[in-house]
Amino acid sequence: SSGINAEWxxxxxxxxxxxxxxxxxxxxxxxxxxxxxxxxxxSFCFSFAPxxxxxxxxxxxxxxxxxxxxxxxDLGTLVVGRKxxxxxxxxxTSASVEPKTFTYVxxxxxxxxxxYVIGVVKKFEELTGLSVSxxxxxxxxxxxGAGLSSSASLEVSFFSFLEExxxxxxxxxxxxKACQSAEHEYAGVPCGIMDQFIATxxxxxxxxxxxxxxxxxx
Numbered sequence: 001s002s003g004i005n006a007e008w009x010x011x012x013x014x015x016x017x018x019x020x021x022x023x024x025x026x027x028x029x030x031x032x033x034x035x036x037x038x039x040x041x042x043s044f045c046f047s048f049a050p051x052x053x054x055x056x057x058x059x060x061x062x063x064x065x066x067x068x069x070x071x072x073x074d075l076g077t078l079v080v081g082r083k084x085x086x087x088x089x090x091x092x093t094s095a096s097v098e099p100k101t102f103t104y105v106x107x108x109x110x111x112x113x114x115x116y117v118i119g120v121v122k123k124f125e126e127l128t129g130l131s132v133s134x135x136x137x138x139x140x141x142x143x144x145g146a147g148l149s150s151s152a153s154l155e156v157s158f159f160s161f162l163e164e165x166x167x168x169x170x171x172x173x174x175x176x177k178a179c180q181s182a183e184h185e186y187a188g189v190p191c192g193i194m195d196q197f198i199a200t201x202x203x204x205x206x207x208x209x210x211x212x213x214x215x216x217x218x
Contacts, residue, residue, distance in 0.1 A: 026141055029094060030080035034137035037092035037101055041082060045165045049157035050076035051148035052198045067194050071202025074141075077153040079161040081136030089121055089132060094139045112187070119186025120155050123178035124162045127170050132162060151187070152195030155179035176200050 027046065034044065050071040084090075089104040097113045104110065110118055121132050136158070142150040156179055163169045170178070179196040183189045 026078050026139060027080075030078045030137055030139040033092055033094055033139055034080045034135070037137055038082075038090070038135040044080050044082060045161055047079045047157050047161035047164060048076055049153045049155075049160060049199045050202055051142040051150060051153045052195060052202065053148065054194065069194055069198040069202075071198050072142075072148065075148065076142060076199075077138065077140040077150065077157040079136055079138055079157050081134050081161060081165065083165050084133045084135055087131075087133050089118065090135045091117060092137045094137075095144065110186075115186045115188075116151055116154050116183060117158050119182030120158045120179060121162065122186070123182045124159060124170075127174060127178060128166070128168045130166055130168060132166075134162075134165060136161065149195040149199065151183060151189070151191075152179065152199045155182055156196060156199040172200055 026048075030046070031044065035041070050073060052069045052071050055068040055070060056066070090101070091103070091114055092101045093113060094100075095113060097111070099111060102111055102114045104114070104118055104121075117136075117138070124130070125132055138154065138158070140150060140153065142148050142153055144150050156175070159170075159175055159179055163175075176193060176196045179200075180191060180193050183191050183196075
């Protein structure tokens with residue numbers, strides 16, 4: 001294994017050999033879902049991105065106003081997966097959605113929950129010139145629709161997973177914009193950029209006072 005850190009949550013993109021590391025419950029849930037969906041593996045790529053709360057400034061991030069977000073250290077989205085040679089993007093989720101498993105076929109229908117992920121994959125491919133082929137399981141302890149930014153947590157976690165899996169790392173601002181663009185173009189949600197920003201850049205014991213003076217809905 002590489003980059004092991006005993007402190008939870010793992011930094012985005014940590015490679016973990018499960019025989020050497022005591023798993024957190026969310027990690028255990030992710031590994032179980034992955035194995036049930038894709039078969040036994042001893043090594044995985046893990047990536048975690050947090051949810052967030054915004055202390056002041058709701059809906060001002062796309063109106064050139066101030067916001068004051070804070071990442072949630074123990075609440076977020078975990079991706080567990082591996083690179084494959086199948087030329088497919090195969091996904092499994094523990095969320096209360098249907099279908100719970102999905103394999104992307106170009107030109108085929110995409111369930112709404114998977115649109116966030118496929119959008120991120122497409123944006124990653126555009127930025128890197130790579131062609132993605134992966135199996136991935138997605139678990140989260142963030143309640144959906146509770147105002148804790150579960151969608152940005154999913155996008156940033158999955159982008160980080162792709163970066164580590166393919167050993168191709170993008171500038172953080174490019175990553176933030178790519179995740180926002182994926183939500184616009186594939187999920188059909190005209191969100192601002194605050195959620196992806198804090199999910200990418202949030203650090204322990206830090207809050208961010210931001211004035212977003214760019215057109216974040218473009």
